[in-house]
Amino acid sequence: MREHEIYARWLAVGTRIAFGVLVATFLVYMAGLLEPLVHPRELARLWVLPADKFVAASGAPTGWGWLAFLGKGDYLNFAGVAALATISIVCYARIVPALPRLHAALAAIQIAVLLAAALA
Amino acid sequence: MEWWIWPIALFAATFAMGIVAVLAGVGGGVLFVPIVSAFFPFHLDFVRAAGLLIALTSALSAAPTLLSSGLANLRLAMPLALVGSITSIVGALVGLALPTQAVQVSLGVAVLAIALVMWRSGRSEHPHVSRPDALGSALGMHGVYHDPALGREVRWQVHRTPAGLVIFGAIGVLAGLFGLGAGWANVPALNLLMGAPLKLSVGTSGLILSVVDTSAAWVYLNRGAVLPVVVVPSLIGVMLGARVGARLLPRTPAHIVKRIVLTVLVLAGARALLKGLGI
Numbered sequence: 001m002r003e004h005e006i007y008a009r010w011l012a013v014g015t016r017i018a019f020g021v022l023v024a025t026f027l028v029y030m031a032g033l034l035e036p037l038v039h040p041r042e043l044a045r046l047w048v049l050p051a052d053k054f055v056a057a058s059g060a061p062t063g064w065g066w067l068a069f070l071g072k073g074d075y076l077n078f079a080g081v082a083a084l085a086t087i088s089i090v091c092y093a094r095i096v097p098a099l100p101r102l103h104a105a106l107a108a109i110q111i112a113v114l115l116a117a118a119l120a
Numbered sequence: 121m122e123w124w125i126w127p128i129a130l131f132a133a134t135f136a137m138g139i140v141a142v143l144a145g146v147g148g149g150v151l152f153v154p155i156v157s158a159f160f161p162f163h164l165d166f167v168r169a170a171g172l173l174i175a176l177t178s179a180l181s182a183a184p185t186l187l188s189s190g191l192a193n194l195r196l197a198m199p200l201a202l203v204g205s206i207t208s209i210v211g212a213l214v215g216l217a218l219p220t221q222a223v224q225v226s227l228g229v230a231v232l233a234i235a236l237v238m239w240r241s242g243r244s245e246h247p248h249v250s251r252p253d254a255l256g257s258a259l260g261m262h263g264v265y266h267d268p269a270l271g272r273e274v275r276w277q278v279h280r281t282p283a284g285l286v287i288f289g290a291i292g293v294l295a296g297l298f299g300l301g302a303g304w305a306n307v308p309a310l311n312l313l314m315g316a317p318l319k320l321s322v323g324t325s326g327l328i329l330s331v332v333d334t335s336a337a338w339v340y341l342n343r344g345a346v347l348p349v350v351v352v353p354s355l356i357g358v359m360l361g362a363r364v365g366a367r368l369l370p371r372t373p374a375h376i377v378k379r380i381v382l383t384v385l386v387l388a389g390a391r392a393l394l395k396g397l398g399i
Contacts, residue, residue: 023352026353030127043347044161047347051163051345054163074348077348078348081346084173085337102259103195106198110331117336118338
């Protein structure tokens, strides 16, 4: 089926790019090339806290707030994480035209669900 | 202890987990959450988010090959992934709202239950499906794939689709709640309940996982529960370990590795349970 080939091709390329971005940005973070928002020593004190308390104590962004901190070593990594979590949305969008009507509708609902999770 | 010791220890531990996961035929995520939450200092929220991202990345990496070879099927995956991705959002939101101890106790129970499922559940190479159900037929859940081991085309169809949708809804909640990955539940549901051939079930399970975990991963990301210092060393460790595991696979007795994994899961599950109970 044509949709399998398209989905597989986009998934393979997308995953490679996202994983590459994730590893590259982590190297930048660990090498200290960019100042982090939360210093690692402070991070080690805070990572025992639940996420909501961590956010309150560190001033870490929630939602898409990380976009404003891409210049910080730690939050630069979020570009790779977000890319990994976007690949399936892109692949579904790409195969919609190749699907019969019922499956195209399912794919459209799936995209809406994933976008709702991403934007909520 | 210096902070940088933890990412290095995490890399070493996840590298070993990646090897063992491949040898035992389980996903890395199912080992990661119970072991790391039991033996590392990170809060369970960050461990669950990392577990989801590990399961997601492993599934995304494997899916293209499985799709191209016909061992993963989009039309089988799409309805099940849709239900699972909606319920995984619910699971993730509930997990982040519940008190840590309640999640810890539930995690312990879930991990012990997974060990039981892995120990007891049978598998059927080519289940007999005498008649597909109406919903499965309408959704196009049938097809043909080439099995290189058999050297022939294998025709397949499924039954009990409504029950399958309900089960995948429940699996989605667990995936979002615990960040465990869900191959341990997806494969028996596809194979034993819906009657999909085993190889197709394993391949399609990964494809479903890649969608279900995507929606839950966004919830954790949006709530500030993702720590790169936990996620990235673990991802690299599991991926590299899986490569080594794949090379060791032909010369390793699978039943011994599986017993070791079951023992580790029981120990980690019991520790999570006791930790949650404050014992």
